[in-house]
Amino acid sequence: xxxxRIVVGDIHGCYKSLYNLLTExxxxxxxxxxxxxGDFIDRGHSSKQVVNYVIELLIKGYNVKCLLGNHxxxxxxxxxxxxxxxxxxxxxxxxxxxxxxxxxPIELKKKYIxxxxxxxxxxxxxxxxxxxxxxxxxxDNPLTDISSMCWIRNxxxxxxxxxxxxxxxIIVGHTPINLKVIKESLNSNRIVLDGGCVYKNSNDNLGYxxxxxxxxxxxxxxxxxx
Numbered sequence: 001x002x003x004x005r006i007v008v009g010d011i012h013g014c015y016k017s018l019y020n021l022l023t024e025x026x027x028x029x030x031x032x033x034x035x036x037x038g039d040f041i042d043r044g045h046s047s048k049q050v051v052n053y054v055i056e057l058l059i060k061g062y063n064v065k066c067l068l069g070n071h072x073x074x075x076x077x078x079x080x081x082x083x084x085x086x087x088x089x090x091x092x093x094x095x096x097x098x099x100x101x102x103x104x105p106i107e108l109k110k111k112y113i114x115x116x117x118x119x120x121x122x123x124x125x126x127x128x129x130x131x132x133x134x135x136x137x138x139x140d141n142p143l144t145d146i147s148s149m150c151w152i153r154n155x156x157x158x159x160x161x162x163x164x165x166x167x168x169x170i171i172v173g174h175t176p177i178n179l180k181v182i183k184e185s186l187n188s189n190r191i192v193l194d195g196g197c198v199y200k201n202s203n204d205n206l207g208y209x210x211x212x213x214x215x216x217x218x219x220x221x222x223x224x225x226x
Contacts, residue, residue: 003031009193013044021222037173038069038132042092068119200224
C-alpha cells in the first residue's frame with residue numbers, strides 16, 4: 001500500500017514543533033515518503049535534537065529524503081573557511097554550536113558531518129521538483145546550477161519557466177512566508193513551505209512549521225511550541 005508524500009518546510013532547530021507536527025498532527029508511518037526542504041539547523045536552540053530525530057527516523061526505516069539548505073551549506077564550508085565561519089556564526093550558527101556543545105564545526109562527530117554531506121541538492125519527482133531555495137531559470141538547464149538551489153529566491157511564480165523542468169512545479173523553502181501566501185501558493189507553479197517557524201514573535205504571521213501532503217494537497221501547520 002502506497003503511503004502519503006509529505007514535504008516539510010524549514011525547521012531551524014525547532015525540535016518540539018517538528019516532533020509534534022510529524023507524530024501528533026500528521027502521524028507519519030513507514031509507508032509515507034517524507035521530504036525535508038533543508039535548513040534543519042541554526043537560529044532555533046535545538047538543532048542537535050532536530051538532526052538526531054531525522055537520523056533516528058532513517059535508522060528506524062522511515063522513507064526520508066533530505067535536502068541541503070543554505071545553513072547546512074554554510075556549516076560545511078565553515079569547517080575549512082574562516083570567513084564563511086564568521087558569517088555563518090552571525091547567521092544563526094552560534095545556536096547550532098551551542099546545541100552540539102562545541103565551538104567549531106570541525107568538532108562535530110563524523111555521523112553528523114556524513115549526514116550534512118549526504119543531503120540532496122534537489123529531488124525530482126514525477127510531478128514536482130523539490131529544492132531548498134529555488135532554481136536559476138536563466139540557465140538552459142536549471143538543474144545544473146547547484147549554488148542557486150541553496151540561495152536563490154524564486155519569489156514570483158512568473159519567474160518559473162516550467163518548460164525547462166519538464167512542466168513540473170517546484171516546491172521550495174528558504175524564504176519565510178506568512179500562512180496566507182503559503183496557502184495561495186498551492187495553486188501556483190511554485191509552492192512555498194517555509195512558515196518561519198523560528199520567528200514565533202514576529203508580527204508578520206510567521207512562527208509556523210509547515211508540511212504539505214502533495215497528493216491530497218492537505219496543508220499541515222504547527223505553531224512554534226519551543
